[in-house]
Amino acid sequence: AQTVTQSQPEMSVQEAETVTLSCTYDTSENNYYLFWYKQPPSRQMILVIRQEAYKQQNATENRFSVNFQKAAKSFSLKISDSQLGDTAMYFCAFMKPGGVVRFGAGTRLTVKP
C-alpha cells in the first residue's frame, strides 16, 4: 500500500516570509497524482495544489508552488509571502489512477505577525 509521510508535525513562519513543508511517499507506481490540502481552523478541507506524476513541470498556484522530485519520491510545498490566513493544517496526499486518496499525518503551520 502507498504511504505518505510528513515529517514535520508543526512549523511556524513570520508573516511575509517563505516556508517549505516536506512530504515523501512510497509507491511502485509510475503514474499517480499528488495533492496538498489545507485545513484552516474552520475545519473545512480545501485543495491547495495538485501535481500529476507524468508532468515534469512543478505545479504553481499563486503563492503556492511545489518541488516534485519523482526519483526521490518527494513532494514539498513552498508558500511564499506567508499571510496570517495561511495558518492551517496542511495535508499531503497521494492517489494512483483508479485508486483512493491517501493522506499524510499533516503539518500544523502557524504564521506569526
Add this chain to the structure above:
Amino acid sequence: NAGVTQTPKFQVLKTGQSMTLQCAQDMNHNSMYWYRQDPGMGLRLIYYSASEGTTDKGEVPNGYNVSRLNKREFSLRLESAAPSQTSVYFCASSGDFSGANVLTFGAGSRLTVL
C-alpha cells in the same frame, strides 16, 4: 452551491448507542467517501463508493457500515459506538474515480463517544 453537506455537525453518544451520519452532494459526482480524522494520524479512509450501487472498505472499516442510498447520498452508520470511534468524520465526493481525483469535502462531524 451547497457542495457536500453532512449532518449532524456535532454528536455525543454513549458507548453502545447507534447513530447514522448523513452526507449529500449536489455536484452530480459519481464517487463518495467517508474519512475519519484523528490527531497525528491525518485522514484515514473508512469506506468509499466509487459509483452508485457500489461500496468498498477503506483502511479502517471495522465498526462501521455504509449505504449509498442514491447518487447524491452516502450515509455512515455506527451500530454500537465505542470510545475509539471518537473522531471528526468527513464526507467527500469526486467527479470520477479515475484521473485526478480531486475531493470536495463536507464541513465535518465531530463525534464523541463516552
